[in-house]
Amino acid sequence: MGDLSHLRDDFPILSTEMNGHPLVYLDSAATTQKPVQVLDAMDGYYRTTNANVHRGAYALAVEATDAYEGARAKVARFVNAATPAEIVFTRGTTTAINAIAYGWGLDHLGPGDRVLLTMLEHHANVVPWQIVARHTGAELVYLPLTDGYLVDTSALDGLLDERVKVVGFSGMSNVLGTIGPVAELAAAARSVGAISVVDAAQMVPHMPVDVQALGVDFVAFGAHKMLGPTGIGALWGPMDRLERLEPAEGGGEMILDVGLQESTWADIPHRFEAGTPPIAEAVGFGAAVDYLEAVGMAAVRAHEEQITAYALERLATVPDLTVYGPSDVSARGGAVSFTLADIHPHDLATILDQQGIAVRAGHHCTRPLHRLLDVPATARASFYVYSVPGEVDLLVAALEEARRIFGVA
């Protein structure tokens, strides 16, 4: 399987240094680096095509609109949406989930209704439901995890009933790496007439995804974790679901007509895109999916299984190190969270940082999961297309150094 190390040349930041050492960037689950192809697409857009989209009656505005709508078509093709209109551009994964929580929840949730989530959700798939629950009187319930760090679907028995109106779950955990039981939870949602919402922030970047094949109602993901820019993400839903979603944000471009008391909405997807959209960001997002398609998502996934397997193998050689997450790489992605003896993850991160290695330390926006794991924080190394085994070796050597500094016997 494919050595992707030649891709590194496309990423200018990977040849910089951090604290006097070549940068070893192991924080791609937080945000990925960007290839020149993406940067040049955005820069070029601003230098030659920039105008506001839609309603423009001059050539430049038409070109800008084509660039924006062309990016939508690219993202649609990338996840195999039935039509480009099924892709709503949002500010990111978080905004996409909020758009569902508000746009569907405010009208359809009420006292006694339940939102069923899992214990490994990112705050982005918890807090929006809490906010909407506060306004509607609904409550949240959670699926536990198995000892093997998988979502425990056997608990559906006790939790799934007609009160459940939403089933929300992560397609891939940003902490454990766990791939979500998408088909099973989608079926569970359907069986009680609930909508299913997939937080695919980590899933769409890291494995081939065919949204139509998932059998779910909504999928949220973002550009910046898949080589694209900050400031843009996407919400996918099949047409008949998007038709049942109210626009959360109001403003220009999303209306058909505005009266003094009421307005009517533009077609899908525009009714969900109030105001001037992130236009240059859409262009960058389109360039990012072009780049990933050229690599091939099967190759991306294979590379990630490989490097994750290597990382798990090498980390297992470090004494006193605990990895949180499935050990079977076919059940997981490339976010590897761990603790080392009694060294606090922030201390670990500082020690690695001094050696040019960027890992994240903390609760990674998953407080409920960390309470369940009974650790206040973990350190996390995470990989992407440009990650190479040599970086894993440097990580392991630096962890040994941490043991020495902390005098771990």
Next chain:
Amino acid sequence: MGDLSHLRDDFPILSTEMNGHPLVYLDSAATTQKPVQVLDAMDGYYRTTNANVHRGAYALAVEATDAYEGARAKVARFVNAATPAEIVFTRGTTTAINAIAYGWGLDHLGPGDRVLLTMLEHHANVVPWQIVARHTGAELVYLPLTDGYLVDTSALDGLLDERVKVVGFSGMSNVLGTIGPVAELAAAARSVGAISVVDAAQMVPHMPVDVQALGVDFVAFGAHKMLGPTGIGALWGPMDRLERLEPAEGGGEMILDVGLQESTWADIPHRFEAGTPPIAEAVGFGAAVDYLEAVGMAAVRAHEEQITAYALERLATVPDLTVYGPSDVSARGGAVSFTLADIHPHDLATILDQQGIAVRAGHHCTRPLHRLLDVPATARASFYVYSVPGEVDLLVAALEEARRIFGVA
């Protein structure tokens, strides 16, 4: 007074062509062009500094956070906020107004309560209130305009009472150019205990603004209309007002702690910035305000008064042309909307487009205003720092050509 024409060299797009003619970009009220200084700041950020902000324990993440928070400090200084924390980064003006409508309105509006707007509002300051009114039972009332295209504050007598909980108004109209009676409406809001919300999408880019001096509760504006990138804007409010605002969006980075049913919020401004923020866009926004500060906002305003005066003078020479908006340039900004005889604005825009001139045609996201003006659409020319009188001359010549083509006697 300053000739700013040397600034044109900073804008690569201004030396491109449209339909075989040098581009004459007269659509800056829709979005402005970007100087290389802004483009280079963003590109450089991605090439050397890109990482997710906050919680990062490694040097790159610290630098990225400093870049992001540094941009906040720049924007704060630009509008004279009391502290950087008073600047909340949003996706744009539209999102900022929605954040107020939801974050304040859902909890504080109820049946019989009123939101007082003006007849010249952009849809961004109408539709969010309609949506929140639908959820709360509030209703919208509108201040009319005078014959001179100003907001008719004499109508406050009949409209202002204790039922009014929000007074929302544009700081500068994107159609008429009209500068809003900010002090008067802020005082009116205070007199009945209502909050005041300024849509400053056109105001902050075009004149010196000291938010503390306005006497209002919230100010919304965006980067892309002031030389900055798409995908970012700002909401300003004094600390004690922001403390009374609930976060509209939930997600990562905006929490202090997340429980299973409830969460607590991070400090201001972070509680209003759920998820990964538009980081590179903030860097670009910061570079844009640096650029404008170097020019000087007094100079920007003076230049705009000059070119607007020139445009009004020259347009007055075109027979059958009607300008909608105040004729006194001290009462207005540089958005000049007009109709020409019975030529539909879209036809006008097409004719100008063929001569390389970019103007907008339509209702400019102000349907209620256009119904009031009793025209379904207008054409609009709008200026910014890089606009020069020669462009006005080309516009006027092209309008004469339109008269010939349409055989207007």
Next chain:
Amino acid sequence: MSLDELYREVILDHYRNPRHRGRLEHATAHAEGQNPLCGDEVRIDLVVDGGRVVEIGVTGQGCSISQASASMMAEAVAGKSVAEIEGLSSRFRAMMDLEEGDAGIDESRPGESLGDLEALQGVRRFPVRIKCAALPWTTLKEALEGDAG
């Protein structure tokens, strides 16, 4: 400059003096169309009798292209059978490059001209405006499909 090619005299004439203008109180079918990008509006009222459009009324507002197109269309279809109108519509769409593939042109009636409608050919060179020209036709189609008779 191809602008004179776009704004031919006959187009401006239909724009300024629209034919079959007005609502029909006794319409058997009607439809409203809007071009959300530019705001053009067209409403078509029809009296269909025995498979034939015996009366047509056009209202709406918008640019010269959309309104002239509506006026020309009304003139072209008034009195025609629904089948004839379908043929006209196909030929119009073909002229405007709106058909996908080679559908539409009815080779068996090469002689039948589009009359004034041919003046709209110039619009093809202005892709953003093609939707304006097409709006009346898509609205007419909707009205015919909604016709109970």
Next chain:
Amino acid sequence: MSLDELYREVILDHYRNPRHRGRLEHATAHAEGQNPLCGDEVRIDLVVDGGRVVEIGVTGQGCSISQASASMMAEAVAGKSVAEIEGLSSRFRAMMDLEEGDAGIDESRPGESLGDLEALQGVRRFPVRIKCAALPWTTLKEALEGDAG
């Protein structure tokens, strides 16, 4: 590598064997502090009597710097008068470069050392971690300000 300078033995000792650890049931004052960026938590319980901290209890969790700093601080302030503690705090802040201007160093008592606390000097070279070292002190200040006695 200055890491050994940061993680001195005395720091690791206080991290692993924190002094004055625990809640005080009979506290006359307490405060909780959190570092929202990294999640470090410190809770300080105090028994203040006659302007003197007669007892101090520390709980919390976080990195070695924050927890060791809390332990060292507890050791340094236990039994001291509030005025003495203010002096200590100023000198600590000065050492960490936290004071704006030249406030804080009490020149009249040059001999008074910061003891173990001086081991935290290495943190200065790690600006992100300075907040960790400072957290116990800001929390102590809050507790003292909230003390009724």
